[in-house]
Amino acid sequence: MIKKEYNTINDFLDDDSFKNWVLQNNGTDVGFWDFWIANNKDKEELVSTAKDLVLGISFNQQTVDKEKVSLEWQKLEAKIKAKNPVPKKKVKYLKTFSVAASILLLISIGIYFSFNNTKMTHKTSYGEILNIKLLDGSRVTLNSNSSLSYYKNESRKVWLSGEAFFQVDKKVTTNAKFWVITDDLSVEVYGTSFNVNTKKQKTDVFLEEGNIWLKLNNGIDKKMIPGNYISYSAEKNKILEDINTFDSTLKTSWKNGSLLFENLSLEKAMEKIEESYGYSIIFNDDASKNTLITGAVPITNIDICLKAIEKSADVNIIKKDSSLIISKK
Known part of the structure; x- marks a missing residue:
């Protein structure tokens, strides 16, 4: 390649x-x-x-509609004739020049708006983490199997599918807002650090630093303070969770290449592995599901990750096709 x-x-x-x-x-x-x-x-x-x-x-040059060119020429020609009559032998040259100028103007305008309205999209595959610096200076860490989109002339308004950690650059002089839009809600920001996860048909938001407003799709606004974690589902039209946590690494450790678990059931822990790598999780017994796991496991390498989980939870994990089969030792 x-x-x-x-x-x-x-x-x-x-x-x-x-x-x-x-x-x-x-x-x-x-x-x-x-x-x-x-x-x-x-x-x-x-x-x-x-x-x-x-x-x-790479400009997306759009063809100019012939009717628009003709209309612009007629307007320009009428103005010229009304103000400055010219000798007949010069009309042909003037007409050619004016049409060319009109076409050039319209093409230039089309190219300008087309280029500045170009939609930019960043995507990650399973097991991949991507660091992005937006045009306004804000930084985004995009988790695996996720995508972030925005228009080139408006990078402070982004659409997220998947998970990302944002460090928004505050615009002191203009106090410009920054927006993160998902299928469930919009996050309104001026300058702060926060995590957004849209997987599992809901949107989870964790605020690490600063203040943000959530505009839920049901019309309700929610203000968040540092340490606040809110999970909302537009499909169910309700807030699923609204808690405070003082250890931000439990929600954001993934951006540094690891997952941190604290007395979490293995069933819940494996949901994170499923999100990161796309495997289906199969438990052969309930005892394995309910085993509590505490500690950090790396997510940049699936084999090392599974070995760490096996050791911590005292289980066997077998990879078979696109599934992970888990059972007690």
């Missing part, structure tokens, strides 16, 4: 993974190119030029 030598601009432009890095479309490619560029400082100028070219040719 990746070339070994990049000595010319075309070497970069011919590589789809490089284009994905420029457009931030693929977490794996983004990670590779961030590492490659950091270790190939002598190619920075080539990378910069190639990046500019990719951005330049």
Whole structure:
């Protein structure tokens, strides 16, 4: 997939993974190119030029409607004739010039709005975590099997599917709001740190620092304070959980590559593994389900993760196709 030598601009432009890095479309490619560029400082100028070219040719240029061009020409021609009558031999030249100018103007406007309204989407696969810096300076850590979307001209309004941790950059001079939108609710922020998880047909929000407002889809507003955890389901039209916790790592440890459990049943703990890797969980006995687990397990490597859980919970875990089968030792 990746070339070994990049000595010319075309070497970069011919590589789809490089284009994905420029457009931030693929977490794996983004990670590779961030590492490659950091270790190939002598190619920075080539990378910069190639990046500019990719951005330049990726405009979504929309064709201009012929009727709009004709209408603009008629308006312009009428104004010119009314104010400045010209000799007949110059009319042909003026008409050609005016039509060209009108078309150029309309195309320029179309390109400008099309480019600035480009929808940006970041996606992660199972077992992948992606760090994103938005155009306004805010930082997002996107968990596995998740996606984050926003429009290029409005990066302080994002749509989330899955899980992400946000560190929102506060705009002191403009006091501009930051919005996170899910299927269940909207999070209204000015500048703060918080976690949002939209998996399991509900949205869970944990506030680590600052203050935020939740606008639930049923019309109710909820103010959150640090340590507050709220789970809401629009499908069930109710708040499922509203508690306070003083250990933020229990809700946000995943962004550092591990899951932290504190007297949690193995059944609940394996739900997190299911979210991260997509495996179906099968318990062969109730004793395994109810076993309590405490401690941290790594989530960047599924095999190491399962070994740690087996040791902590005293169970056997067998991978079979897309399932994890769990039983007591």
